Amino acid sequence: MAESTISQSNQGIASLAPDELETPPLTLGQLTWRRFRRHRMAIFGSVVLLLIILYAFGGMLFFSEADANRTETGARLQAPSREHLFGTDTIGRDILARTIYGGQISLIIGLTAMLVEMVLGVTIGAMAGYFGGKLDSVLMRFTEAVLIIPQIFLLLVMAKYFAQSIPNIKLIGRTFSGSVLVIIFVIAITSWPYLARIVRSQFLSVKENDFILAARATGTSTRDIIFRHILPNSTAPIIVSATLSVAAAITLEAYISFLGLGVRPPTATWGNMLEGAYNYVESAWWLWFFPGLLIALTVLGINFLGDGLRDALDPHSRAI
Amino acid sequence: MESQNLLEVKDLRTRFHIAEGTVYAVNGVSLALKEGETIAVVGESGCGKSVTMLSILGLIPIPPGEIASGEALYQGRDLLKLTESEMEHIRGKDVAMIFQDPMTALNPVLSIGRQLGEPLRVHLDMDKPAIRQRSIELLEQVGIPDPAHRLTEYPHQLSGGQRQRAMIAMSLACFPSILIADEPTTALDVTIQAQIVELVQQFREQMHMSVIWITHDLGVVAEIAERVLVMYAGFIVEEALVDDLFEDPRHPYTLALLAALPRVDRRRDRRLNSIPGAPPNLLLEPKGCPFAARCELVFDRCREEMPPLIQVAPNHHQAACWFDVTTGKPR
Numbered sequence: 001m002a003e004s005t006i007s008q009s010n011q012g013i014a015s016l017a018p019d020e021l022e023t024p025p026l027t028l029g030q031l032t033w034r035r036f037r038r039h040r041m042a043i044f045g046s047v048v049l050l051l052i053i054l055y056a057f058g059g060m061l062f063f064s065e066a067d068a069n070r071t072e073t074g075a076r077l078q079a080p081s082r083e084h085l086f087g088t089d090t091i092g093r094d095i096l097a098r099t100i101y102g103g104q105i106s107l108i109i110g111l112t113a114m115l116v117e118m119v120l121g122v123t124i125g126a127m128a129g130y131f132g133g134k135l136d137s138v139l140m141r142f143t144e145a146v147l148i149i150p151q152i153f154l155l156l157v158m159a160k161y162f163a164q165s166i167p168n169i170k171l172i173g174r175t176f177s178g179s180v181l182v183i184i185f186v187i188a189i190t191s192w193p194y195l196a197r198i199v200r201s202q203f204l205s206v207k208e209n210d211f212i213l214a215a216r217a218t219g220t221s222t223r224d225i226i227f228r229h230i231l232p233n234s235t236a237p238i239i240v241s242a243t244l245s246v247a248a249a250i251t252l253e254a255y256i257s258f259l260g261l262g263v264r265p266p267t268a269t270w271g272n273m274l275e276g277a278y279n280y281v282e283s284a285w286w287l288w289f290f291p292g293l294l295i296a297l298t299v300l301g302i303n304f305l306g307d308g309l310r311d312a313l314d315p316h317s318r319a320i
Numbered sequence: 321m322e323s324q325n326l327l328e329v330k331d332l333r334t335r336f337h338i339a340e341g342t343v344y345a346v347n348g349v350s351l352a353l354k355e356g357e358t359i360a361v362v363g364e365s366g367c368g369k370s371v372t373m374l375s376i377l378g379l380i381p382i383p384p385g386e387i388a389s390g391e392a393l394y395q396g397r398d399l400l401k402l403t404e405s406e407m408e409h410i411r412g413k414d415v416a417m418i419f420q421d422p423m424t425a426l427n428p429v430l431s432i433g434r435q436l437g438e439p440l441r442v443h444l445d446m447d448k449p450a451i452r453q454r455s456i457e458l459l460e461q462v463g464i465p466d467p468a469h470r471l472t473e474y475p476h477q478l479s480g481g482q483r484q485r486a487m488i489a490m491s492l493a494c495f496p497s498i499l500i501a502d503e504p505t506t507a508l509d510v511t512i513q514a515q516i517v518e519l520v521q522q523f524r525e526q527m528h529m530s531v532i533w534i535t536h537d538l539g540v541v542a543e544i545a546e547r548v549l550v551m552y553a554g555f556i557v558e559e560a561l562v563d564d565l566f567e568d569p570r571h572p573y574t575l576a577l578l579a580a581l582p583r584v585d586r587r588r589d590r591r592l593n594s595i596p597g598a599p600p601n602l603l604l605e606p607k608g609c610p611f612a613a614r615c616e617l618v619f620d621r622c623r624e625e626m627p628p629l630i631q632v633a634p635n636h637h638q639a640a641c642w643f644d645v646t647t648g649k650p651r
Contacts (some may be wrong), residue, residue: 221408
């Protein structure tokens with residue numbers, strides 16, 4: 001009896017061997033993921049966003065693009081029914097199919113505009129912040145020049161100016177109106193200054209650190225200093241800003257398409273679907289309700305995701 | 321017997337043009353470093369020790385900095401005239417540097433492995449498995465336990481002493497012929513200091529490396545250096561073999577520095593000696609001896625004319641003073 005308790009306690013001690021007690025320390029990525037996971041709204045936003053992406057791209061399996069663009073004058077402005085779940089629009093096109101294909105365009109515009117904006121904003125901001133001096137002055141005055149022109153005004157003028165005749169393009173088995181490219185370009189070119197300023201201020205502070213001097217003393221080239229040392233230290237604000245600019249781009253696209261200067265029909269986007277709904281706000285609510293709901297959910301989801309990322313990526317955040 | 325100078329700096333002058341005016345940071349520094357030799361550069365904070373070294377390595381931001389004159393000959397080439405990309409090949413490969421504060425000298429978002437691998441990737445063009453292998457060896461050599469595991473960790477997961485060891489491993493990765501150690505022990509506690517000093521000495525012998533050790537700790541100087549340069553306000557005021565300097569200092573500033581050292585054989589309740597006054601304002605163009613305002617032996621000439629650095633005793637013992645402190649009379 002006594003013997004067994006001794007052996008048991010021995011086992012107890014043995015199981016507390018230092019090897020077993022020591023869990024491997026968490027990497028920065030794991031810490032970030034842990035913080036993100038605790039952020040309920042961010043998880044909610046991510047789920048909503050995932051569902052919308054699934055909707056826009058999975059829907060291709062059930063409806064062809066021809067379905068989305070087929071006009072049926074006999075079936076104009078029909079309320080949601082078994083046959084047309086979301087109803088039909090002013091020239092009898094199925095709104096469900098159009099929100100699916102329009103969603104693809106809206107999401108693609110949001111993402112690519114963000115990517116172009118990132119390339120422009122990060123490059124210009126990094127150059128200005130790192131090299132400073134005259135280059136900084138020139139780049140920042142240019143940035144401010146773009147900033148002081150009201151964005152919507154600039155968007156509309158550029159959209160009208162460039163939208164003359166751009167040929168159609170083929171991608172993922174679809175033919176897009178060339179105006180999609182124009183809109184992406186126009187949104188990116190009017191949105192990068194905000195990001196450039198964020199990146200510049202990041203570079204200004206990070207480059208003064210001792211570890212940058214130490215990296216230079218190791219013989220690291222300027223390019224590597226910028227991209228391998230300073231940029232990784234600035235990822236948090238850049239990622240957050242990039243997320244939010246996807247939402248901004250989707251809203252901007254909706255805005256200019258609503259005014260009739262955006263993506264040209266028959267290519268559907270959530271924005272230009274709203275355009276046709278303007279005259280039927282009261283009489284045919286389904287025209288604006290479904291695309292409007294999708295825009296709202298997407299933007300909401302992205303903003304929650306951005307909030308969550310901001311908290312999770314902040315190295316000063318104490319929450320674990 | 322006289323071996324070739326590995327590095328020869330002549331009349332280096334570095335200035336910074338800032339909003340308040342011009343900072344005269346380094347005012348005509350000359351130094352020579354032989355192969356396998358350790359020299360120490362001592363002086364109080366802000367006297368231009370670090371700026372001298374950063375100037376040699378081309379790490380002074382220009383503007384606001386300016387290298388007004390001088391040359392730094394290394395293997396027959398003047399480092400001050402090389403282009404940025406030529407310097408990139410020298411930094412970290414031929415001349416490496418370790419910094420004062422290991423807490424801030426490592427990039428917080430990059431793993432130890434990636435930072436340690438950087439000089440290997442940049443200078444030796446090694447592939448990934450080779451870099452990993454060599455990094456593990458390096459960490460082992462500087463005495464970091466469980467090196468393979470450490471490579472995946474981030475700086476915040478290491479202690480101060482371990483980080484300084486990692487920094488040393490990084491600087492030694494490419495077998496440099498010169499190591500510039502910029503107060504590498506200042507931010508560490510005393511026991512770790514001793515370990516780091518010993519580590520650098522051990523590598524110096526193994527790799528037959530020359531070391532320039534910047535410090536304001538005269539205790540460390542006595543332990544490691546063969547020759548000592550005393551800097552004050554951007555000037556070298558005395559240069560001597562380490563024993564000569566401690567036993568027979570010839571510049572009033574060196575005398576005052578040595579008098580300010582705490583000693584084990586002195587009564588504890590006595591206050592430490594200090595040097596009255598403060599170092600001169602570097603924003604004014606130097607005129608006369610920079611130490612004149614704080615010197616007990618000062619006379620008119622000191623305020624008018626900077627004394628040249630001349631030989632005052634055997635063994636190339638040089639001092640820059642109008643006074644002969646051994647006789648108490650002007651030269």
